[in-house]
Amino acid sequence: MKQAFLWVLISALLAGCTVHVIGPKNALIPEGEPVVVTLAGGDQKEGELLEVTDTGLILQEHDGLSAVNYQEMRQVLLSRYSLSLSGDWQNKLPLYSRYPQGLTDGQRRQLLAEAGQNDFLRSYEKAKGQPSK
């Protein structure tokens, strides 16, 4: 009983003295998390993570909405979390995306229309200088 009592004292003191709680509200944003995607060839794509689909990621990049296939990806850095992921994207990334519930085709078309695009930019097209915007 003495040990248990001591345990309570110590844990309470340690809890009070060594940690403080900072607001997770900073994490609460309506957008998806900013990410840096490193491609197999070494190029990087930066943008907001919009959706994690069966085939890859949908990003809001500076120059438009883009799609990256999983086969092209080597690493994803979640900038605000300093968390780097190197696989298992479909399990790990949805909670960091703007639309973890997934989008319907109609909703994707609406987003593309807002961005003035007919289709998502593809990384191989960008590499060739042939954006489909």
Add this chain to the structure above:
Amino acid sequence: MKKGRILLCFTLFLPLITAGCGFYRISPKEIEPEQIGSGPSPQVNTPAKAHLKDGGVVLFPDGFKVEGERLLGKGEKYDLTRKSRTLAEEVSLNEVAALEHYEKDLQVVESTVTSVPVVAVGFIGAAGLLKALFGSCPTVYSLEGEPRLEAELFSHSISRRFEGDDLDRLSEIKLRDGGYRLRLANEAPETHYINRISLETVDHPAGTRAFPSPDGRIVVLAGDEPYTARSRRGADLTSRLAAADGLPYRSDLVLVNDLAGGITEDWIELTVPVPTEERGKPMVLALRLRNTLMATVLLYDVMLKAQGINALDWLGEETRNPLYAWRIYRWFERNYGLRVEYWDGDRFVPAANLSPTGPIAWHDVAVVLPTAAGSEARIRVSYLPDNWMVDWVGVGFGAPQPLAVRSIFAKRVDGLPAEEAERILAPLRMKDSDYLVTSPGESHTLFFPADPPTPGTERTCFIRSRGFYVEWLREDWFKDAMKVTEGTTFEPGDKAIMQTARLWLGKKEAMERMFTATKIPLAGGGQ
């Protein structure tokens, strides 16, 4: 008496806690047991997001409560494109596609160490990730031939507040190519936070065996003394417990039925002849055992599911209250653990308590008991009926010391270049605020470099670990939450034990059939 001491404790130290060390949420009213966990209605007090079916989102910085079929709170609603923002004080659950909340960061004061990553305890109805019925905690496999399940780590550390240490014996692992390989896996809808992992090699005298003790030490068992064993209901268990063959002793369901009506125990009683030459030496009792799924029913159906959507808040917020967490921890250990007692000539005297070890892997453990004075020793192992399965019992006299103990950290991760491997391995070396965070389906094969055993000795390997895990909410809990109108924050006590026993009687067979069939496949095809 206990309550009085606790109140005194906080009365004396509250000024110190609050004045000298920054902000913490302890307040005098929180330490009143009747005030703890008595929320008026289902609610989430941590920042949360409600993702809407139309692609919009509602942010609730201060959480929300559920009333009828609505989420109520101070919300900010954004449309699909996030260009339109309006205030929203209620959201129909029919509009909601997914819910998400954020656990709070912890930061060490006056330290440059980065904070623990924010935990997103997620519930996504459409993601298809929540098919598994039961959680587990990190599982560890040895990889000699067919992968073999060796251990489940810190299985009762179900939130950050319950973070704990574990020491598990590895019975199948072999030295190969200059070291040992272990696969560390997340096979359930959980997020694992692994703080530290090391492999411990113990070289001990030939002909002896080494086991972990309940307090995390290594105990060496010499010999294999004969004994007779009986259950509380009088069944002869001697031959059943003589071999570690996977055919364990389990309690008669008559006792579980009794437990559903009032607190009672089952026990195994050993009678051990003490040879004259062994008198005056300490006894060592070794056990191979694991939990049934009864404690899993307690966790999922009584602690979590019965709280509905409150479970999300409970895991993320309520269990941060150190007093509440302590009460649950102590209650769980005391009731769902296993007690070892020895006969002192007059009565059974407590010698050790074993924490629940989980339902997946067999767990080996040894306890050093006092010297046997007479010609016969009696040992009793007691527990809630059908909460444990006991596969093997060994008894020895004397407690030789290990000859060499080494603690080894993983140096490589199979299949990953050094730089990527380091991201996985670095958090595992120190007990600190840096965690390896793993998601369902994730696994890593760790390589621990080691030399061969000292000549003339035998080696036993152990994995020493520290961490906790967080359960993902399941879709059916969310649906059930809509029906909850009264606060049902979990309260430990005999009522919860009896309720668990009643549920266990009804679903035991179905749960055991489905248990092994619901693991999440590992990325990369590992099993």
